[in-house]
Amino acid sequence: MKEFNIIIEICGSAGEGTISAGEILSRFMSGQGFEIMSFDSYPAEIRGFGKCVAHTRISTNRIYSPGKLADVLIALNDKHSISQLSALKENGLLIYDSQPPRPHKEDKSVVGWAKPGMISYGIPLNMLAHKAAGNARGMNMVALGAVAALLHVDQHGFTDSIKVRYGKKKQIVIDSNVNSFLEGYNWTEKNIKKIDPHSFKGMTPSKQKEKLIINGNQLVAQAALVANLSFYAGYPITPATKIMEILSRELPKHGGVLLQTEDEISAIGAVIGAGFGGKRAMTATSGPGFALMTEFTGLSVMAEVPAVIIDSQRAGPSTGMPTKTEQSDFNSAVSGGTGDCPRIVLAPTDTKSCYEATILALYLAEKYQTLVVVLLDFFLSNSIRNINIPEKPSSKYLDANIAPDKNDLKDYQRYKITKNGVSPRAIPGTPGGMFFSTGLEHDVYGRPNYSEAGHLEMTQKRFAKFNTVLSEAPAPEISAIDRDEFDIGIISWGSSAGAAHETVMSAQKEGINASSFSSMMVSPFPEKALIEFADKCKKILIPELNFSGQFASFATQILKRPVERLNFITGRPMASEDILQKMRDM
Amino acid sequence: MPFNDHYVIIGNGPAGNHAARTLRKKDKDAKITIISDERVPYYYKPKLTNFIADEIAKEDLMVNFLNSYKAKDIRIRLGQEVERIDSESKTLFLQHMEKINYSKLIIASGSRARVLPAMSRYANHLKFVTSYTDVMAVKEEIRKAKDFFIFGGDLVGFKFLRLLNSMGKTVTILIYPNAFWPYNLTDNMLAQITESLSKFKVDVIVKDDISIIDDKNGLYRVKTQKGIEKNVDMVFSFNGLIPNIDFAKGSGVDIDHGILVNEYLKTNVDSIYACGSCAQIYNPSIKSYTTSIGWPNAVVQGEVAAFNLLGDHKIIESVGRKYFDLEGVKIKTIWWEDIDDEV
Numbered sequence: 001m002k003e004f005n006i007i008i009e010i011c012g013s014a015g016e017g018t019i020s021a022g023e024i025l026s027r028f029m030s031g032q033g034f035e036i037m038s039f040d041s042y043p044a045e046i047r048g049f050g051k052c053v054a055h056t057r058i059s060t061n062r063i064y065s066p067g068k069l070a071d072v073l074i075a076l077n078d079k080h081s082i083s084q085l086s087a088l089k090e091n092g093l094l095i096y097d098s099q100p101p102r103p104h105k106e107d108k109s110v111v112g113w114a115k116p117g118m119i120s121y122g123i124p125l126n127m128l129a130h131k132a133a134g135n136a137r138g139m140n141m142v143a144l145g146a147v148a149a150l151l152h153v154d155q156h157g158f159t160d161s162i163k164v165r166y167g168k169k170k171q172i173v174i175d176s177n178v179n180s181f182l183e184g185y186n187w188t189e190k191n192i193k194k195i196d197p198h199s200f201k202g203m204t205p206s207k208q209k210e211k212l213i214i215n216g217n218q219l220v221a222q223a224a225l226v227a228n229l230s231f232y233a234g235y236p237i238t239p240a241t242k243i244m245e246i247l248s249r250e251l252p253k254h255g256g257v258l259l260q261t262e263d264e265i266s267a268i269g270a271v272i273g274a275g276f277g278g279k280r281a282m283t284a285t286s287g288p289g290f291a292l293m294t295e296f297t298g299l300s301v302m303a304e305v306p307a308v309i310i311d312s313q314r315a316g317p318s319t320g321m322p323t324k325t326e327q328s329d330f331n332s333a334v335s336g337g338t339g340d341c342p343r344i345v346l347a348p349t350d351t352k353s354c355y356e357a358t359i360l361a362l363y364l365a366e367k368y369q370t371l372v373v374v375l376l377d378f379f380l381s382n383s384i385r386n387i388n389i390p391e392k393p394s395s396k397y398l399d400a401n402i403a404p405d406k407n408d409l410k411d412y413q414r415y416k417i418t419k420n421g422v423s424p425r426a427i428p429g430t431p432g433g434m435f436f437s438t439g440l441e442h443d444v445y446g447r448p449n450y451s452e453a454g455h456l457e458m459t460q461k462r463f464a465k466f467n468t469v470l471s472e473a474p475a476p477e478i479s480a481i482d483r484d485e486f487d488i489g490i491i492s493w494g495s496s497a498g499a500a501h502e503t504v505m506s507a508q509k510e511g512i513n514a515s516s517f518s519s520m521m522v523s524p525f526p527e528k529a530l531i532e533f534a535d536k537c538k539k540i541l542i543p544e545l546n547f548s549g550q551f552a553s554f555a556t557q558i559l560k561r562p563v564e565r566l567n568f569i570t571g572r573p574m575a576s577e578d579i580l581q582k583m584r585d586m
Numbered sequence: 587m588p589f590n591d592h593y594v595i596i597g598n599g600p601a602g603n604h605a606a607r608t609l610r611k612k613d614k615d616a617k618i619t620i621i622s623d624e625r626v627p628y629y630y631k632p633k634l635t636n637f638i639a640d641e642i643a644k645e646d647l648m649v650n651f652l653n654s655y656k657a658k659d660i661r662i663r664l665g666q667e668v669e670r671i672d673s674e675s676k677t678l679f680l681q682h683m684e685k686i687n688y689s690k691l692i693i694a695s696g697s698r699a700r701v702l703p704a705m706s707r708y709a710n711h712l713k714f715v716t717s718y719t720d721v722m723a724v725k726e727e728i729r730k731a732k733d734f735f736i737f738g739g740d741l742v743g744f745k746f747l748r749l750l751n752s753m754g755k756t757v758t759i760l761i762y763p764n765a766f767w768p769y770n771l772t773d774n775m776l777a778q779i780t781e782s783l784s785k786f787k788v789d790v791i792v793k794d795d796i797s798i799i800d801d802k803n804g805l806y807r808v809k810t811q812k813g814i815e816k817n818v819d820m821v822f823s824f825n826g827l828i829p830n831i832d833f834a835k836g837s838g839v840d841i842d843h844g845i846l847v848n849e850y851l852k853t854n855v856d857s858i859y860a861c862g863s864c865a866q867i868y869n870p871s872i873k874s875y876t877t878s879i880g881w882p883n884a885v886v887q888g889e890v891a892a893f894n895l896l897g898d899h900k901i902i903e904s905v906g907r908k909y910f911d912l913e914g915v916k917i918k919t920i921w922w923e924d925i926d927d928e929v
């Protein structure tokens with residue numbers, strides 16, 4: 001089976017069906033057995049304004065990152081697509097509307113800006129949509145039909161996917177979409193003389209197990225449900241809103257409660273309250289909401305109450321760019337807030353690990369009686385993958401509270417000093433298990449205590465949890481472990497890790513001896529493993545999506561040696577092409 | 587903002603590209619745009635047959651000297667067909683419904699395959715080798731096919747015949763001596779050519795015509811009026827080239843077979859010039875128009891049209907005399923040459 005890899009982008013205006021066309025494409029390709037990763041970008045503004053891009057990567061092999069430049073750009077809207085041409089490969093295909101309803105003024109048509117080397121195919125999208133259904137709404141389906149014909153994709157399978165997508169709608173909607181698709185397909189087959197090499201002919205991968213087509217937000221919600229979440233409080237914010245939306249529907253069905261609060265301070269307050277009451281509780285937010293929550297996060301650590309915050313990062317500071325991805329809440333997640341405030345921070349590296357991280361977060365928060373932050377980002381929240389149906393967590397992860405035994409309850413010390421920093425936790429109402437709980441520094445009973453020795457002892461207790469927490473973290477992912485020495489080691493975190501691992505493969509093809517390291521747990525950090533890895537590498541490169549190199553500064557303190565940084569704040573996910581270029585220059 | 591001229595060139599062949607290059611050399615500030623309805627950058631048509639046979643790769647088919655349009659600040663619009671010219675408002679109407687304004691225009695739209703009137707009803711069954719797009723449509727099929735029928739011919743047809751022969755294919759050729767392109771063949775020439783072709787695995791049919799071509803299960807049955815019948819995989823037509831000028835109809839530019847231009851390559855409309863194989867050029871010495879053919883002529887004419895558009899008064903002359911070897915027959919040509927790479 002030959003390797004096949006293609007990136008298709010659909011660009012239109014909000015409301016033109018750009019995203020739904022991308023979704024149909026992804027579903028169809030997944031059904032055909034291909035690996036897919038798709039990522040949409042759209043404006044924060046209301047529908048009807050602004051540019052939308054549905055980006056889909058389709059491959060016969062494992063996909064690590066969405067890829068930077070597209071092989072095919074379908075332009076549903078000339079104005080927006082002109083700027084999107086910069087994301088099309090030099091020899092990419094442009095599919096555009098050759099019969100728009102109104103003539104273009106000079107330079108207002110996308111094809112006028114295609115570079116020599118790009119191959120453009122004009123399809124009368126608008127005209128064919130009218131022919132199929134009497135209006136322009138089906139242009140997206142006409143375009144999919146055109147692409148299917150151009151790339152030799154099975155039209156019957158595709159129309160089945162359209163029927164599934166619109167299955168719950170009226171028959172006339174289904175028919176209009178299918179007819180529009182077929183118009184595009186047939187017209188293209190008859191009229192376009194293809195001169196490019198892209199083709200799906202003979203590229204049908206062997207059918208795999210049933211796959212789930214899902215994004216990070218959906219997986220977080222699903223994981224929370226299987227991990228016995230019983231309380232969610234939150235305030236909607238892009239890109240985390242979807243988590244709350246799903247849980248508002250599903251959590252009550254599982255016997256849980258969802259509370260929409262007036263703001264994020266209140267949300268985390270309610271979560272800590274529920275945690276105090278012995279419930280598994282969490283909230284999800286983004287940078288600006290997380291900033292408000294830091295008001296309360298210290299309480300979770302100080303009072304040793306489990307709390308989970310999902311922070312899906314977006315470009316900041318402040319309101320920033322709500323629909324653009326960034327990894328710039330690292331500092332704030334790992335050390336934001338007041339005092340010496342250790343907390344666990346997990347940064348899933350791909351869609352699937354959003355599921356694992358959420359289950360782990362609820363478990364660790366409960367077991368270690370502390371705050372756990374899970375750092376997603378706009379890209380992880382929204383990019384769609386087809387993955388194997390995730391396994392249910394084992395019982396260990398579902399009930400992790402260390403409850404006081406009879407002996408403990410004789411003289412119950414809620415903050416008893418233990419080797420691993422974890423004290424038995426009584427749920428309010430436990431006979432004999434009463435205790436004080438405030439945000440003040442306290443003694444073992446929870447009574448306020450400001451003594452020098454007491455503050456030191458309690459601070460040490462809170463930090464002691466870190467020693468054992470690390471043993472519960474999944475092992476860092478290291479590529480190309482079979483060698484002893486590397487010219488370049490890439491250390492990455494969060495959503496950039498996929499691109500880093502992919503780069504290692506392409507670098508090796510170019511003769512660059514490279515490896516990569518990433519850890520889902522970033523606080524506490526597996527420092528020993530990191531140092532061992534770095535010792536094998538002549539040079540270290542740290543790519544991340546923020547301006548100041550937040551993680552690079554953090555890693556430098558551990559490694560105590562200079563590292564090369566690669567920072568982007570383009571609002572787009574990390575691209576392996578950019579990492580590779582940097583490696584060539586190193 | 588100072589007003590800069592916008593020179594637009596229709597056509598991305600040798601005439602168009604040499605015109606653009608000359609314009610840029612002489613005028614550093616003007617906006618220059620090349621428009622072509624083909625989707626690929628500037629390439630050597632004469633090497634298309636080598637490309638079919640995989641003797642050269644796509645990269646070697648491309649002409650390199652203008653590959654850096656960006657450096658020369660020449661805007662290139664590919665895959666965009668000019669549908670109509672309005673010479674009054676100096677506007678071009680493109681097929682995808684974009685309008686482009688020009689201050690001066692050079693038409694270098696070349697030529698396309700000529701289909702003989704008798705053959706037009708079989709046009710659906712015929713294949714051509716006139717452009718990269720044509721070739722991409724048939725390349726794979728040629729590789730797989732065994733039996734070919736060629737209506738010919740012309741100079742390219744004979745090149746193609748040699749190619750098929752070298753690929754071990756079986757070929758039948760029907761030569762129309764009275765419709766040979768660009769000159770009719772004399773009986774003498776025809777006899778020599780037939781004799782020369784006898785060393786190949788080729789069936790030559792002369793002094794006959796087609797009575798039927800039909801398509802059965804992907805195979806073509808070709809029957810001549812004298813009753814010869816062949817079953818073949820592909821049928822090709824090589825009957826010369828005719829100027830691409832449909833889009834210029836109704837524009838006010840005078841047209842005959844090609845776009846009529848004077849010896850300075852200017853049309854009857856002040857701001858419009860034409861050159862290369864779309865042009866029919868006035869020759870004062872014979873007081874008549876001749877259609878331009880061949881790559882070297884297109885190059886020279888592109889340059890001359892550009893000079894004159896900028897105010898010069900260069901008279902077009904044909905490039906040096908050559909003899910073209912057509913299967914042993916020396917055809918005197920001032921226009922057709924084996925093309926080496928441009929520098």
Ligand SMILES: Cc1cc2nc3c(=O)[nH]c(=O)nc-3n(C[C@H](O)[C@H](O)[C@H](O)COP(=O)(O)OP(=O)(O)OC[C@H]3O[C@@H](n4cnc5c(N)ncnc54)[C@H](O)[C@@H]3O)c2cc1C
Pocket residue numbers: 596597598599600601602621622623624631632633634635666667668669694695696697715716717742830833861862863864879880881882884921922923924925
């Ligand atoms: C297979 C083959 C082999 C040949 N071999 C030889 C040889 O060995 N020696 C030799 O001297 N000559 C040869 N020729 C002839 C030679 O290629 C032509 O004479 C030469 O290309 C003419 O150049 P041109 O610039 O005038 O036109 P062309 O090269 O034909 O270019 C015309 C351009 O105009 C564009 N165009 C046309 N209409 C429109 C429109 N409406 N809108 C936008 N763009 C348009 C076309 O897309 C094309 O880019 C051969 C030709 C062929 C087809």
